[in-house]
Amino acid sequence: MKNRDFFLGLLLALLVGTSLFLSGITWWRLYGEYGDIQAENSALSVVDLADVITPDRVVLHFGQDMHSVLYPNAPFYRESWDFARKVLHGKELVEVKNAKLDDENLRQKVGMELFFPVPLPVEFLTKVFNMNITQQAIPQERLVNSMMIIEDDGLSVFFKGSSGEFYGLKNRESSFELKELLERVRLENPPVYTYLPPAKINVKFEEGIYVPVSTEQNDLPVLSLKHEKMPPQSTIAQFFPDFSATRKIEEKDGAVVYTDGNRGLRIYPTGALEYSRPLTGGLKTGSDFYEALKIAANFINTHGGWPQDVYLSGYKVAQNQRTAYTFNFGIRIKGLPLLSQSEYLTVTVEENQVSRYFRNIVKENKVLYEIQPISPIQALDAAIATFNLKEITSLELSYLIFEDALIPVWTVETRSGRIFINAKNGMAINF
Template sequence: MKEKLKTVLLVLLVTSSLVQSYFLMYRLPGSDSVAKTATNYIKTDDMGPEERAENLIYPDKMVIHMGGDKHTIFYPHSTFYDLIFSRLQARSFDSFQRRSIQNIDISELRAQNDGIELTFASGVPVTLLERVMQIQPDALFQAEQIDRIWIYNVKNETKAHALFFSTEGDVVYEAGKADLTAQDVQQHVDFGKEWTAYTSIKGSYYIPESDIDMVEAEFEIGVYDTEQMQRSLFVDPSITRNIREKDGSEIYTDSKRSLQVRQEQKWMSYTDPAALPAGESSAGSDVLAAIDFVNQHGGWNGDYRLSVVGDGEPENKVVFQQYYGAYPVLDTPQFQYGVMTLNLQQGTVSSYQRSLIYSESGVASKKVKKLQGGDKLRARLKDVEKISVIVDVYPAYQPSLTKNGIRLTPVWAVRLQNGTVTVLK
């Protein structure tokens, strides 16, 4: 009987030892046996869906030129914008020829020719445009970043013309072959005839001649906690230590990477200065690497558009702008919310900033608000022009925290020559 008890006890001890060995090998944080991705990242929390590059690259606005110095504007996700852009995406552009912008009368083109102008703010690499439009590869053209595409008609010609403007400023590429007829362009232009009239100001920006309607919305929100962010960003969250800063922010670090969380702003900043560069890169490949990083480290908590691709040294800056409906949500010094910002070194993310706020399902309240247009808007812009040159004026949402969530208030955003964006008071 004693021998049987000894045997049972021995089996239990051996089994217990095997179970403990299993957990030590496969369960303890930091074990090399845990399955990892190529970037040493263990995927845990999903904070939003993954996104494809093709859904993040689109123009910030579509200007419709109707001749006689008449214009209107369609903004992203609006009916006519989506219809026209989807049709243009189905057309091909080929045989690009480099031209000097000095040889093109932009003022005449804007005022007299029927056409469609797509703008991309700070510019998009051609290699990324090829993902959303049927642009045939061209060695010289592919090295450029494009901030405008202008498709227009010339009187008594049956074929449409297509110009692609480089961010370099003095260079434009014309598609020798564009799969568009003058009739195609005219049909798209006609969509704007009954829309709000806009006036070109000094050839730089446009203002509506009447007030425009927008929706002020209020949402219930949730906040990603620091544990979620640590699980998403650190290989082994269990070895991070916490440092409290004098300004109230908290820093979590594993001695290599750091995560700074500002609770009042509900904003996080992650840095990985020890990230090993993957090799040579380009602005286009860095954008794709940034999208992959967000996909792997939590996902996207709303609609975003590629806003900035900074071709700098030694880092490339990539910014994704959040949208509500047709208009962008501003990121302001008072309340950082509407953007995701990543810096990359040779294709590897070295820093990542985003809001910790996400909207819960459903809208708590909505009401229509009017943004002033016409002479009232001109008068308000005069004060800004005394300080700096205005390069763009557009409708946007200014976010603010409320007791129950977040409010998006319609405002006029003004982009200045130095690149800063201010809210029109």
């Protein structure tokens, strides 16, 4: 019996030693390939979902049809967003049923409006801002486009729904801090904008647009670009529970694939990576939108670090045997969205697990030269004349990857797609 225990112990020690030896060989091999590469993005202690949904722009209303627009890189943008978050924290949200309430009326009052980059579920927002809500009061499938904070004999705060409905805080507070913030911004002489209603132009707009009063625009740089570096060995190993059990496959296109027979990680020559983990089994209880986005953000953070200037730009919810959330994350350059035909950062969450992860982060590099963008009215005229447009859903200044450079463009949204107008010369770009 003692001999049997001795041999079993010896066998166990041999197996452990073999496993450590194989792990050491694997790490040594990876160190030889990627040892000189350092992670560019450090992992945060926790990802704040409020930072994942930062507004595309904050429109400040000074009254009498005088406005200013703050983009994410502008002074006072962050302070405005932090103020909005503080106003919402811990408050109770109710649906506002007032026939006289509309955004045109609210727009003329002193205040601000914060536009989310993508419509967001009411329930999600109440969790992000730690708000109170009665489940029966607001259907949770409702989506919110923007948030309005106005001075109206006190502080009034509203979420504007995608169908034109409004949700507001049950209790009203003092508007002193709002007025003080707006006064400090006004004293800095920010660019003045006016609101152009849909009915006053020769093309139908889904909503009106804000245009600068001055024809001169601030200069914007044209930039060279660079891709995120090849992931280090520590990042590669995090995708597998036992990295010593993985196989390495080198493909003809230069990509390298690691697989343990279930999970797979493909690393492209550019440094982009794609992870997949097919899920099997019966129906399980899935996450809600809030939990799924939290899982996605934490996965990004622990598998390469949270990139700067990344935000939630879109999502899809698929319900079959199980609910799957696919989140698309965009990149901002100089506070403006970076557009491309390819994806940058995508995470699919099913059954509280990540089943697909794609990461191909593009960053600005060097300034090539600077331009003064044409006005939005010039961009509109160019788009309408070139494409004979009758209806436009939105117009925004953006960056576009074009001929291996990041160039400023005016992006014209229509129901059939996007049109890009070069912000330097007003020429349409084939893309």
